[in-house]
Amino acid sequence: MTRLILLRTILGTILGAACLFAQNAAPAGNAQNGRKLFENYGCYQCHGREAQGGIGTGPRLGPKPLPYAAIQKYIRQPTGQMPPYTAKVVNDKDLADIYAFLQSVATPPPVKNIPLLNN
Amino acid sequence: MSASKKPPVGRRGFLKGAAGAAALVTTAATSATPAAAQEAQAPRNASAPVATQEKDPAGSVEVLTADRPGSDFMVDVIKALGFEIIFANPGSSFRGLHESVINYGGNKKPEFLTCCHEESSVAMAHGYAKIEGKPACVLAHGTVGLQHASMAIYNAYVDRAPVFMVIGNTLDAATRRPGVEWAHSVQDAASLVRDFTKFDDCPLSLQHFAESSVRAYKIAMTPPTMPVLLVADGDVQETPMGAEKPRIPKMTWAAPPQGDTGAVAETARLLVNAENPAIIADRCARTPAGLQHLIELADVLQCAVINQYGRMNFPSRHPLNQTERAGAVIRGADVILGLEMWDFWGTVNNFKDQLHRTSRPISKDGAKMIAISATDLNTRSNYQDFQRFPDLDISMAADSEATLPALIEACKKLITADRKRVFEERGKKLGEAAKDAHDKMLVDASYAWDASPISTARLAMELYGQIKGKDWSLVSNNPWPQRLWNFDKHYQYIGGAGGAGVGYGSPAAVGAAVANKKYGRLSVNIQNDGDLMYAPGVLWTEAHHKIPLLTVMHNNRAYHQEVMHLQRMANRHQRDITTAEVGTTLKNPNIDYGALARSMGVHGEGPITDPKDLGPAIARAMEIVAKGEPALVDVVTQPR
Secondary structure, three states: OHHHHHHHHHHHHHHHHHHHHHHHOOOOOOHHHHHHHHHHOOHHHHHOOOOOOEOOOEOOOOOOOOOHHHHHHHHHOOOOOOOOOOOOOOOHHHHHHHHHHHHHOOOOOOHHHOHHHHO | OOOOOOOOOOHHHHHHHHHHHHHHOOOOOOOOOHHHHHHHOOOOOOOOOHHHHOOOOOOOOOOOOOOOEHHHHHHHHHHHOOOOEEEEOOOHHHHHHHHHHHHHOOOOOOEEEEOOOHHHHHHHHHHHHHHHOOOOEEEEEOOHHHHHHHHHHHHHHHOOOOEEEEEEEOOOHHHOOOOHHHHOOOOOHHHHHHHHOOEEEOOOOHHHHHHHHHHHHHHHHOOOOOEEEEEEEHHHHHOEOOOOOOOOOOOOOOOOOOOOHHHHHHHHHHHHHOOOEEEEEOOOOOOHHHHHHHHHHHHHHOOEEEEOOOOOOOOOOOOOEOHHHHHHHHHHOOEEEEEOOOOHHHHHEEEEOOOOOEEEEOOOOOOEEEEEOHHHHOOOOOOOOOOOOOOOOEEEOOOHHHHHHHHHHHHHHHOOHHHHHHHHHHHHHHHHHHHHHHHHHHHHHHOOOOOOOEOHHHHHHHHHHHHOOOOEEEOOOOHHHHHHOOOOOHHHEOOOOOOOOOOOHHHHHHHHHHHHHOOOOEEEEEEEHHHHOOOOOHHHHHHHOOOOOEEEEEEOOEOHHHHHHHHHHHHHHOOOOOOOOOOOEOOOOOOOHHHHHHHOOOEEEEEEOOHHHHHHHHHHHHHHHHOOOOEEEEEEEOOO
């Protein structure tokens, strides 16, 4: 009986971790297509064409975006000013491509290496 | 049908004839008898029968000239008020006044600046007032001109900017020329804009014009400063004046309204006793003194200041400037002092633009709210620019700038040594927070640094890199300069449109540049593309009048705010979300702003899409501006 409980506990832990991983891990996506969708679906309007963010419109999204699950949850049911992007208008595959684009955004050079930002 | 041999003599001709006939029998020193002068000055709606008024005096020679039209005296009044500039598009309803400005007045103080649209004329005067702190004069048709001008007047009204309008109109139907002049005549010309002007009048004599002009100027300059309007009747302009000049009244400025002594004392008590007071300034600094007063109050209290950029209220790099941390400061503040805030409620509440509109306070529960605003002295009903009604603990219907000295003194009297130590510690922490925020802004600016279209942060810093050693003035309203440039002088920033009416930006920049010109300042304008397309004729005005102005286009090829609004609607309705650019963008064909500028005699370059090309293009444009001429660099940019 004890072994059974232990087994169940181990299995539960493994399943739970797997689910958590599934939620946070991004599905494979096509970054090139994601860039096009980022434009076509209007994400660029608030977040900039390079996802750099806009003053007073939307935060920077890449590189190093928030976990996929968090972004997916937020765009489906935003709690702030962002308009909702339901699955009817952006399906999960397209979202995965957009997420791949956000991951692919280049990191800028350090501020100290940009003379105009050291005035 | 044969043409009548009898010369057409209307009332105007009759009056000239009467005056001329009188002149024939008097000395040269008095060109008209007092009686004739009185008749010449008589109101047009005199009760004489129409048939008598239009009768041609038998045997008289029609007098076709006049030496002293009423419009000359109007110029005397305009000069007495100290106007330097008249911004105007020509119009027959004020042809007399126009001619008098040029020939009688010598076209100096004021100088007539030719504008290509009345909306531009008023917006130029709006921009001029922001720099100069006093109104320019605008002439326009009382009908079609004022209709064009109305949006710009509304902007100035909401922005609390003084503008002095004089519009032409002919009230007496018997003296109007048939045809167009009827279409350009109106019973109550000012009614079109009465909802958003502070004062108007329709003088029917020169004495009346003089008194109403001085009154209007005084009212425009008394906080809340706003546009005013006078109708210059066509007959009053063109009828010869009498032997004696009407009197121009003495101008005595109204002292700006200060806050009630008790309210000031209670405000000082709350501020001094607060742990985390915050000052939020919007249209506070009317003059350079306003900037200095706010610096002094902040230094005395060592408290956070948030600049909402209605004016150049506070130095951008002052350690107490917490604008970048506005949300955190408001959430933590136990006393909030709002100075000429346009939207107090919207500042301390979060409002969601979703299907179901909801809001929640973001300020701390129990925080004391204090407002000082001259707008409370002149609130109108129809146009709703007064915003949601805020919950306030103290409200002073007063001018903030005028009230600050008393508030500063009241605070100083209450500060004990213990409080001073607390303040110093608070100021130190705020200074550290400001530095952290500035470092974060620089990191933000580095993203998309090499992107094409060019990032707006890159645009701002390429420009700043070349002007920072000069005596510059930013004559436009753009967020990145406010974050990254070092603003510490009153004239370095002019705020926004006020009423958010598009088409303000480019002419306001020109007006501000006109004001800056005599001080030798370098005026720079980061110009939105959609705004310029409302009235691109401003470029011609720049070239024609040799106004040194460096314009760098923020060309995102869209009315971008509207792109976002359309996107929101499509998302909300779960329909095609790829159509937001239909009807909201300026593409296909792309507009070549460099060519547009060149077509009007302005140095024009671009479109520039590679960020590496931007600096050299700005340098070339600055060489042109240094010679006293305008230049434009077209830059294809990121949306925001």
